[in-house]
Amino acid sequence: MVLFKRANDITDYIKKQKEEGKTIGFVPTMGALHEGHFSLLEQAKKETSFTVCSIFINPTQFNNPDDFKKYPVTIEKDIESLIQHECDALFFPPKEEIYPPSYRPMQYDLGALETVLEGHYRPGHFQGVCQVVDRLLQFIEPTILYLGQKDYQQCQVIQRLLDLMGRTNISLRISPTVREEDGLAMSSRNLRLNEAQRKIAPSLFQELSRSKKALASTPLSQVKTEAAQNLSEKGFKVDYFEIADARTLLPVTDSSQPSIALVAAYLDDIRLIDNLPLN
Numbered sequence: 001m002v003l004f005k006r007a008n009d010i011t012d013y014i015k016k017q018k019e020e021g022k023t024i025g026f027v028p029t030m031g032a033l034h035e036g037h038f039s040l041l042e043q044a045k046k047e048t049s050f051t052v053c054s055i056f057i058n059p060t061q062f063n064n065p066d067d068f069k070k071y072p073v074t075i076e077k078d079i080e081s082l083i084q085h086e087c088d089a090l091f092f093p094p095k096e097e098i099y100p101p102s103y104r105p106m107q108y109d110l111g112a113l114e115t116v117l118e119g120h121y122r123p124g125h126f127q128g129v130c131q132v133v134d135r136l137l138q139f140i141e142p143t144i145l146y147l148g149q150k151d152y153q154q155c156q157v158i159q160r161l162l163d164l165m166g167r168t169n170i171s172l173r174i175s176p177t178v179r180e181e182d183g184l185a186m187s188s189r190n191l192r193l194n195e196a197q198r199k200i201a202p203s204l205f206q207e208l209s210r211s212k213k214a215l216a217s218t219p220l221s222q223v224k225t226e227a228a229q230n231l232s233e234k235g236f237k238v239d240y241f242e243i244a245d246a247r248t249l250l251p252v253t254d255s256s257q258p259s260i261a262l263v264a265a266y267l268d269d270i271r272l273i274d275n276l277p278l279n
């Protein structure tokens with residue numbers, strides 16, 4: 001695996017790979033890598049001939065400075081794992097490489113995606129996500145971009161970014177959420193859970209699954225309220241438990257249309273998200 005810290009260097013290197021006829025699969029991450037990240041990489045290895053992973057904890061997407069400070073960093077282990085998984089290149093830039101002093105962020109028009117669910121509870125988050133992904137795509141120009149369904153709204157936002165920026169040459173692949181045996185969606189933030197919190201955390205997925213079943217016989221609004229209540233009783237501070245249109249992410253009143261259940265909740269100061277498509 002070749003490691004790059006400078007944007008110009010990785011851009012030049014990838015250009016050469018493309019001249020040799022290779023297709024580029026790109027997996028952007030913030031590190032503290034786990035099986036969820038590796039599933040994206042494995043998918044990329046199946047579908048493209050040169051795989052690139054990036055590790056950059058993007059400060060502009062953290063609306064909570066404390067969350068940024070506490071974000072887990074395991075770079076040496078990450079590099080070892082990427083070598084084991086036979087990733088071809090790692091882009092691990094310092095902050096100035098993504099945001100040099102001359103950088104001026106643009107305002108991305110994300111429509112309602114910016115104001116619902118994560119957008120509502122994390123103001124500015126998706127502008128930050130677009131800033132970093134836009135920069136990374138400029139440097140790497142992948143053939144296929146790999147994202148995880150775990151961050152469902154982020155996937156919708158990035159599809160919108162690709163449309164907005166006219167990047168019709170980049171395909172987006174969304175991979176299913178990888179879970180622990182007890183159902184907890186893998187996440188770098190899980191590293192911050194203590195033993196007691198780790199035991200409670202799978203309730204998020206349990207409530208999503210329970211709600212999916214309950215919808216067959218219970219009114220949708222009652223399903224949502226009960227799920228949020230159950231989570232609160234278990235010790236979560238719930239931001240939202242919503243059933244939304246799978247495309248617009250606006251709340252639905254009738255779950256017969258393609259919809260998805262999404263949840264965001266805190267255990268102490270650790271914010272966890274998960275989702276489950278309903279039909």
Ligand code: AMP
Nearest residue numbers: 029030031036147148150151177178186
């Ligand atoms: P992150 O490092 O959390 O920014 O995630 C980098 C990429 O990995 C994003 O596209 C995430 O959606 C994806 N990802 C994170 N957790 C999982 C998971 N449990 N299963 C599948 N993909 C995931």
